[in-house]
Amino acid sequence: MSAFLDGEISPARQEQLFHHLNSCLSCRAYFENLTVIQEKVKSFEPVEPPDNYSEIAASRVVKMIAESQKTLPSWRKTGPLWLLRRPWLWVLPSLLIIIMGVLLYHQASKKSDLSSEAHYFNYQDNFVFLVDQIESDDVVLATLNDLIEQEIIGPDLSGIDYHSLMDYFYFSLEELSEEDREELLKEIMVITGENGF
Amino acid sequence: MRKRLDEPDDIQLVAEAKNGNLEAFGLLVERYQNRLYKIVRRFVPNHEDADDLIQETWMQAFRALSSFREEAGFYTWLYRIALNLTINFLRKQKKEKQRESYEVWEKGPEEISGKKLMAAEDDPGLYELKEKIEMAIKKLPLPYRSAFILVTQEGLNYRQVAKILGCSENTVAWRMFKARQKLQKELQPYLVGRK
Numbered sequence: 001m002s003a004f005l006d007g008e009i010s011p012a013r014q015e016q017l018f019h020h021l022n023s024c025l026s027c028r029a030y031f032e033n034l035t036v037i038q039e040k041v042k043s044f045e046p047v048e049p050p051d052n053y054s055e056i057a058a059s060r061v062v063k064m065i066a067e068s069q070k071t072l073p074s075w076r077k078t079g080p081l082w083l084l085r086r087p088w089l090w091v092l093p094s095l096l097i098i099i100m101g102v103l104l105y106h107q108a109s110k111k112s113d114l115s116s117e118a119h120y121f122n123y124q125d126n127f128v129f130l131v132d133q134i135e136s137d138d139v140v141l142a143t144l145n146d147l148i149e150q151e152i153i154g155p156d157l158s159g160i161d162y163h164s165l166m167d168y169f170y171f172s173l174e175e176l177s178e179e180d181r182e183e184l185l186k187e188i189m190v191i192t193g194e195n196g197f
Numbered sequence: 198m199r200k201r202l203d204e205p206d207d208i209q210l211v212a213e214a215k216n217g218n219l220e221a222f223g224l225l226v227e228r229y230q231n232r233l234y235k236i237v238r239r240f241v242p243n244h245e246d247a248d249d250l251i252q253e254t255w256m257q258a259f260r261a262l263s264s265f266r267e268e269a270g271f272y273t274w275l276y277r278i279a280l281n282l283t284i285n286f287l288r289k290q291k292k293e294k295q296r297e298s299y300e301v302w303e304k305g306p307e308e309i310s311g312k313k314l315m316a317a318e319d320d321p322g323l324y325e326l327k328e329k330i331e332m333a334i335k336k337l338p339l340p341y342r343s344a345f346i347l348v349t350q351e352g353l354n355y356r357q358v359a360k361i362l363g364c365s366e367n368t369v370a371w372r373m374f375k376a377r378q379k380l381q382k383e384l385q386p387y388l389v390g391r392k
Contacts, residue, residue: 002374006348008355033381033388040330041349046235050244054230057248061255062223068256 001031005038207271215262226255229272233279239346240283250286254279269360277361280347284339326387333383341376344369 003009004017021028205213205224213221233254237247257278258265265274334342347358348369355366355373362369381388 002377003370005377006355006373008370030381033385034377036326036388037330037377037380037384038349040327041334043327044331044350046350047238049231049234053234054227057230057251057255058223058226061226061252061259062219064252064256065222065259066219 001027001034005034208267211262211265211267211271214259222259225271229275232272233275236276236346236351237279237283239350240287240343246286250282251279253282257282273357273360277363280343280361284343287339326384329384329387330380333380336383337376337379341372341379344372345376348373 001017004014009017021031205221207225207228210221210225214225230251233251234247237250238244241247241250254275258275261278265271334345337345343362344358347353347361348355353361355369358369359366
């Protein structure tokens with residue numbers, strides 16, 4: 001229903017939705033409520049800015065930037081152009097870095113038997129990062145630890161769609177209610193489940 | 198000599214601004230200032246805070262111009278900076294417990310005075326449904342509120358909102374679903390019999 005109201009649903013799903021609404025009174029009542037809210041929300045007018053606001057703001061911002069640049073060293077003012085005019089500052093260091101990179105690559109390729117271990121440590125890093133993100137939320141952390149203890153997920157989080165999982169942590173979990181956190185955890189369970197755990 | 202800036206597009210202006218042309222950056226400010234104002238004002242209750250946040254948005258945008266990638270779309274990129282600053286600002290307000298005026302604005306005066314929202318049948322003429330919806334939106338958690346405002350009031354699609362909020366389209370869909378569920382629950386007493 002929600003995706004339909006936002007115009008984000010396929011014609012086939014739309015047909016399914018209408019078919020269901022024709023036969024389900026409670027869903028129809030819910031849908032009608034959502035429609036009323038939607039119509040009202042769409043009629044909300046934004047607060048208009050004061051007259052000549054954009055022109056005044058533009059001159060103020062430009063003035064502020066110009067003043068802040070007066071105190072900057074020349075390399076900060078012109079940025080990359082300053083460097084381009086001084087190739088000796090970057091050509092030699094770049095060459096050195098490339099040579100070192102090639103040498104390191106050859107060395108690393110000799111140790112290909114250690115690649116799986118490196119992969120493992122990468123996941124460990126991700127896990128530490130994840131914990132850093134959610135440490136403010138004891139409920140989520142405790143549940144994640146439970147999941148690990150019960151071997152539902154591994155301590156290295158391998159197999160999890162890491163990016164999808166992190167999407168949920170974009171905002172602080174403190175702002176979610178307990179009910180929503182529980183739902184979030186169910187989502188995590190689904191993600192871990194989908195990935196073979 | 199620099200070329201004249203007769204209606205150049207965003208990419209041209211950004212390129213000029215990256216080369217230090219402040220006049221070009223000023224034109225970008227003029228072009229988007231009002232649009233930014235309208236969206237930020239949906240989150241913050243007064244002109245001064247909105248004005249400060251937008252000014253900071255432009256300063257950050259200028260400092261970060263070199264990291265702007267054309268495929269992102271300048272306004273989407275700008276939107277994201279403004280939204281992040283606004284969300285951080287609101288969180289800070291909340292954390293510092295200096296929210297008296299925000300509480301009045303966000304919850305409505307009757308909750309601040311310790312009274313619960315009156316049901317529609319108690320005094321149906323006191324509040325319009327529209328005002329109740331506005332209050333209910335302001336009470337949504339920020340993840341839901343930002344997605345809801347961007348989709349329903351700014352008319353953006355899930356893909357655009359996902360780019361602005363730095364999450365997936367599925368997450369936007371989930372937040373929209375939760376926002377509506379909460380609004381419906383909160384507003385149910387006032388929605389009965391209205392179509």
